[in-house]
Amino acid sequence: MEISTIGLDLAKNVFQVHGVDAQGTAIVRKALRRSQMLPFFEKLPPCVVGIEACGTSHYWARELIKLGHEVRLMPPAYVKPYVKRGKTDVADAEAICEAVTRPTMRFVPVKTEEQQAALSMHRTRDLFVKQRTQLINMMRGLLAEFGIDIPQGINRALEKARAIVDGEAPDVPSDALRIVERLSQQALDVHAQVREIERDLIAWQRKSDVATRLMTIPGIGPIGATALAASVSDPSQFRSGRQFAAWLGLTPLQKSSGGKERLGRISKMGDRYLRKLLVVGMTAVVRNAKRKPEAVDPNVLALLARKPARVVTVALANKTARIVWAIMARGEVYRERHVPALAA
Numbered sequence: 001m002e003i004s005t006i007g008l009d010l011a012k013n014v015f016q017v018h019g020v021d022a023q024g025t026a027i028v029r030k031a032l033r034r035s036q037m038l039p040f041f042e043k044l045p046p047c048v049v050g051i052e053a054c055g056t057s058h059y060w061a062r063e064l065i066k067l068g069h070e071v072r073l074m075p076p077a078y079v080k081p082y083v084k085r086g087k088t089d090v091a092d093a094e095a096i097c098e099a100v101t102r103p104t105m106r107f108v109p110v111k112t113e114e115q116q117a118a119l120s121m122h123r124t125r126d127l128f129v130k131q132r133t134q135l136i137n138m139m140r141g142l143l144a145e146f147g148i149d150i151p152q153g154i155n156r157a158l159e160k161a162r163a164i165v166d167g168e169a170p171d172v173p174s175d176a177l178r179i180v181e182r183l184s185q186q187a188l189d190v191h192a193q194v195r196e197i198e199r200d201l202i203a204w205q206r207k208s209d210v211a212t213r214l215m216t217i218p219g220i221g222p223i224g225a226t227a228l229a230a231s232v233s234d235p236s237q238f239r240s241g242r243q244f245a246a247w248l249g250l251t252p253l254q255k256s257s258g259g260k261e262r263l264g265r266i267s268k269m270g271d272r273y274l275r276k277l278l279v280v281g282m283t284a285v286v287r288n289a290k291r292k293p294e295a296v297d298p299n300v301l302a303l304l305a306r307k308p309a310r311v312v313t314v315a316l317a318n319k320t321a322r323i324v325w326a327i328m329a330r331g332e333v334y335r336e337r338h339v340p341a342l343a344a
Contacts, residue, residue: 235328
């Protein structure tokens with residue numbers, strides 16, 4: 001019998017294959033070493049291959065597509081309910097094979113190498129920003145033990161670090177001074193790498209038509225625009241802007257029953273990094289609304305008059321996610337329309 005569907009459980013070295021025919025009868029249950037993967041699939045006729053969206057899944061998907069197979073990536077959370085009992089590679093592969101045939105299953109588009117390269121810059125920048133914060137906090141804490149206070153703000157801390165590296169030694173014991181100098185140099189080095197990555201992202205944004213159009217939206221800069229453009233390869237996979245916002249975890253959790261709707265906090269599902277960028281961008285919009293109220297949409301001011309600033313920030317992030325989807329799906333640019341403010 002001919003294999004029609006395969007569930008492939010990925011790993012570092014040992015991969016589990018579960019293949020069935022058109023009637024769903026199991027034909028192949030096999031473990032493959034990494035070196036055996038491509039030769040095994042080369043011998044198979046084209047079939048549907050289900051894979052959980054995880055580390056290396058996009059690479060293997062691209063390789064199997066080159067061999068003529070139809071690859072479908074699925075979120076691991078959607079595959080979990082099909083695991084009958086126990087957690088083994090064999091059970092996982094069987095569950096993947098079952099889940100990929102469901103008509104209501106949602107799939108993850110396969111990312112290109114260029115998209116993954118752009119996302120690698122984002123992940124590395126995010127890591128360096130966290131490391132820079134850790135180094136500065138460590139430096140603040142050590143100097144505070146000797147009565148030296150660094151004013152708030154990343155720029156003030158970097159100015160202090162640069163002064164220490166240039167020879168303006170604080171009045172601390174020699175052992176502590178050596179440590180502070182090392183922390184200062186490391187913080188400056190990491191900051192320089194962050195700036196280099198940001199320049200690379202700006203260059204990538206200029207070459208991307210989608211990212212350039214997304215930058216016309218208030219609150220979205222080069223970082224947010226490139227992250228969205230690299231993460232969403234096919235906006236048509238979402239039926240509407242609301243579904244896109246739900247994919248980012250910006251819609252309320254529903255706990256409805258008996259015909260009564262109960263909406264909770266936002267679900268916080270999906271890509272945490274994209275959601276964070278949208279919320280941070282809308283935080284800047286809210287701050288600008290407080291400083292220059294005449295330069296922002298009156299509806300933002302009306303919301304701030306009724307709701308706390310953080311609630312308004314998340315609500316604007318939800319709205320912006322819908323605008324992002326519309327711009328990506330329709331090939332348009334953002335056109336701001338000021339309408340009369342809603343009654344408070």
